[in-house]
Amino acid sequence: MDIHRCRFVDYTPHTITASAFSLPSSTLPLKPSSSNKLRLAVGRSNGDIEIWNPKFNWIHELTLPGSKGRSIEGLVWATAEGEPPRLFSIGGSTYITEWDLSTGRPKTNYDCNAGVIWSIDVNDKGDKLAVGCDDGSVVVVDISGGFGYLEHGMICQRQDLRVLSIKWFESKMLVGGCSDARIRIWSADEENKGRLLSNMRVDKSKAESTLVWSVMVLSKKRQIVSGDSTGSVKFWDLDNFSLLQTFKIHDADVLCLNKDVNEEKIFSAGVDRKIHQFELTISNKSKVSKWIHCFNRLLHSNDVRTMSIFESKNYNFLVSGGVERSIVIQSVSGFQDGKYKKLAINQQQSNIVVNSNLKLIIMWQDQTIKIWRVLESNSDSEFDTSFNTKNHVLIAKLTLSDEENITNVSINEDASLLAVSRINNVKFFKLSLIPKSTKLKINKIRDDQFDSIMEGGKKVFFYDNNKALILSASDELYKFTIDTEEHKIELIDEIDTLIDESNKSFTSLGHLNSIKDITIDKDSSRIALSRFNGTIEILPLNSNIQPYILTRLSSSPQLMKFTERQTLIVITEDTQVLEYNASKEKQDLSLLTQWSKTNSEFLPNQFTSLDEKPQGLFLQEDKLWLYGSSWLSFFDLSIDIPTTMSNNQHKNKKRGRDGLSIDTYDETKEEDEDLEEDQMDLIEGNQRLTKKLQTGKDGKKPFWITTKYRPILKVDIFGNNEIAVIERDSFTLPTAPTFDVHKVKV
Template identity: 55%
Template sequence: MAFSHNSSTQIASNDLRLAVGRGNGDIEIWNPKFNWTHELTLFGSRGRSIEGLCWAINEGDSQPRLFSIGGSTYVTEWDLKTGLPKINYDCNVGVIWSISVNNNGNKLAVGCDDGSVAIIDISGGFGSMEHEMICQRQESRVLSIKWFENSVIGGCADGRIRCWSLNKDDRGRIVGTMRVDKSKTESTLVWSINILSKRKQIISGDSTGCIKIWDLETFTLLQNFTTHEADVLCIVNDFNEEKFFTAGVDRKIHQFNLINLNQKNKNSKWSHTYNRLLHSNDVRTMVSFESKGYNLLVSGGVEKSIVIQSVNQFNDGHYRKLSLNQQISNILINQLNNLIIMWQDQTVKIWKIQSNTKYKLVAKLSLNDDENISHVTINDEGTLLSVSTMSSVKVFELIHNSKKILVQKFKDEQFNSIISSCKQSIIYNTNKFLILTNNDELYQFQIDISNKTIELINEVEFEESSDQSLTYLNNIKNMKLNHQQDKLAISRFNGIIEIVDLNDLSSIKLTTLENIPHLIEFSNNDTLIVLSEDNKIFEFNIEKSKDLLTSWSKRNSDFLPKQFLSLKDKPEGMFVDNNKIWIYGKEFLCYFDLNLNIPISKMYKNTGISKKRNRDGLTIEDDEDDEEIDDDSIESSLKQNQINRLRQQFQNEPIQDDEKPFWINLNYRSILFVNKLSSDLIIIERPISNNTPAFNLPKIKV
């Protein structure tokens, strides 16, 4: 994992992102605002895992650049706008095990399994990587690497920590070596190192579970801790370098604090203070970020979940787990044939729900391509299936029989020459095909099932947008068809919502939201429902002759129940059924009835809109400097006649006992998908996963 910006005492940048590398080669881009949003996935390929990530910001760069390594001799720079690698640079050394960027953001250092350290110049800007030098080689793998001023520190597989100088006099040579304690039964590996620049100290963690503090000037040992019971895999420090955290195979995260003796740095000592057990398996990576009002410690590993807690309140503060459940769903439903489609990596599976509520696997597709699947879509009739990767789009005909589904592939060379990538796609009106490419170009095709051909009809023209600070902010985030399948709604990361007429492919701008539209969906009345990042719900009329906001939205969007606005779990999906907006997340399922108004009452705690949620400090808000405002002060600040008018309006609207304007259930665990199937709701939950065996910690029974 890696944060795009360094910690500081200033307000966090709007461009702050967290990159998370997965074992299947995918990289997720998370926005820490509004309860953490999974914005993008950069798709990997078969046999590749992400073993290292770093962001670089040079003086000439307009936005941070993302680099990754993964079990090869290549360093990859990613283009966030297209989701594709911008450049794969071969370092001409052994397989790369570690990567680090210097403070100026213009050089990379990579440690390799042949014992070499390569320096790469990236000062040329986006997409530029040039060989600078290969440092003096030694015989052991360089498992961890960090920059310090004009030198590189590496932890090696022979139990040694080496310092390579990049000064002119001894350029590339090893100028210092430190040796950790050796294990009697196996070789000692220095898995992790961290540099305290202000104090000129090195912190190392090795396979014996030892934490050692070293002097960077004399390369001598200052302190030694044996708090871990197994390998130490990651180390991170706070902004002021007054505490650091370690974690590894034994699942625990340990905190160490600086104790100043006589208020002099040279007499300062480190002390082990706390530890927490929040992971169920190995902790492989840990990063921290601090800004004005916020301090985040983020960790992850074999458990697959991302754990977020506070740097300053580590011992007893709140924590949050971002589950593996993606906010970008990998599940589809076909209501006409009672089909559930799920995809992962290079495999697509199709299940059929039987009349007795049992389900059966009726088809399985395994792609020959190495790339991970980016998107899958199916038409309403269940006869056409499209499977897309970042380098190809494949269309299949589905032939149904009593026991299984036969799959036949389309082979159209002309179509393959036109389209080579796809981020999202939709098949509608039986055989019309919309494809959104990596360059955010939207094409319309027509599929001829009998002749197995795919013909280009036209391209949707969009207005050019001004440059943004992050390259992908103008990208399309969501695409949804209306029920008549003649209108397409799209939303972008910059808040713009547009409506495309699929008859003439004309596009009009509907509105621009202040916050990013998280989910969009058409209602049965052909209005557009939008759920924004801050859990606000809006209903828009898409016809120019009507007001932009519907009467329900005018009445209710500013008075949503506080129970919904303050949800800790991010909404992961939304659909509309019989004028009810159904919304679900990892542990909740709720609905809003578009035919009923939400009461203005203390029971709903929505007499006014609070500028802040119940904060736990684990997500970054826009209004960092505002003071807390309680419900009483909000109500008094509103126009009293407005509240009275709304209350009177609600009193004049009779509600039957079985009608509820809002309903929520918080008793679910690990929901993957919810939607309407036939006359019922189908809820797919993630089973308890069988992880690899974890380190067996001693248990105390009381």
């Protein structure tokens, strides 16, 4: 096996600018019905919003694509009783955007008719938003009408300075941190609606104006917490609008604050990279409560821009992010010395495509596509020998004029066609190599009729070399044929899916019934599609087979691929490896293959104990290759796994991970009462596994794993008996200047 290690792909994640959990913290246990609605939204400086599920060691479910120059500067979820959580964002404009998770598009863009919005918050009832603007306005927006409904409520009494942070207090008052070193309080009651009640001044800096970057309201304690550009954290009395305590512990601006569910712990962070914790103590003698500074941790290598907390009786997470680009997760209860994890630079959804025939590597980000070609030493006749001094060359860089971020890119088998999808349009390009040159000629295929039919896509796939399958934003599947000579893109057909509209739950998140992934079998006769709710469907592509539902899984499929032996490999979110008989004839005998019955519940401990999730798979004959950001492995599907190296997954998972993610095996026993046919097959297969299994013939390995390559962005077939491992060393990422923390030598 020849392995090409490619480290020239310059993928750079964007700065994290905002984050928010979809559910408020509670002292009650997290029920399974609630955990299905718990998500973390993470905003980035390129306008993208990532939706993360904390189940099974954190899953990146989808990305809501942004556009050029529209950084996400604030995120909130509105959680009205009896309704699914609604996601709102702000970013460098006068608009509030409500997002439709099922389509990935904005549902509503509401103009506040004030200045550029700097801050946003939602009240406890989930029926009102408040935004602070750079012209000093505080605007209240009514969202009580349901999904997509935003209506003007009021504009509070004006003042002239930017409102950098805004928070509600029990729908009665609004607390704003401003750019003139003041904290202002507005009434939201009917009696004094919009009236400015008071303002409090923090310490001013002599060198520059003081900015109150963050405020936090403690409703139970009737206090306000503020963080400002002098590095001070201050506690204020909400009834008398007076200062209670001051802590000058940060060496630079305090950019974000957060609190635990009982309002007895406060966390602050900012430019100096440290996260500090304060605790409320009560004197036994005087019964007077005071805040004390307890701990601090240095987990970030650059500015911390945002912090979010979710707590329940059985789980608690403190999530932070910033200029470093990584999402850092730690425990609220074990902040001082507990475990933490950093979600790697790769987002579990690859933005790299490999063409093995011409040895091309394509990477897309924002509005730009880069295409490299890997050269074989002095044997690539397409290129002049003078260019063979290095093993790769950038042969094309394509920057699209539209401002929307790219959602997906695909290249056909002979590398003559390139497809680029955005949420509002799909474009096709003709590719041709220029002889004896390091350039790739790119011509856009213009077809006005196609543009009028296809109004954007989430994903696009090539099959039969000149045919394309497009998944629209509305989850419709269309087949097109591309004629490069006539510059025509003709509609062949629309593929009907089997989702039952009556099964949709209107109290859960809107994207759970949406299509998550699609894979096409080798002869292009059929496709398999998976949904976030765990359903896998088999649909015809170039055949007359009847569409049918293959299975309904309790955990959503993370990855899937057809094999050459008419089976479908599925990797679930809880890292189960399942192989299904994809043909109806074999399914009459058994839904799962014999390999899956025998091995799926007894995977090697080296695999089941991995912290990082699989982010890609491919097949080479009988070998199933899987990889994460720090590991690469394969299973030989022609050989059973010996019991000496196997591990019972259920026993391992019931112990939980490390307290930093949700493990549904600990939540409820309801799943045991509703075992699907494939789960019953697994149990029967395990019962038959009573003796030590053989390792196969010719010394073949049933399983192999290495951690030699990291961080991995993509691994794929790269020719006969060759694979390409594309890495991106985190030390090569461009970094902004960091605050110089004082180091003590011991």
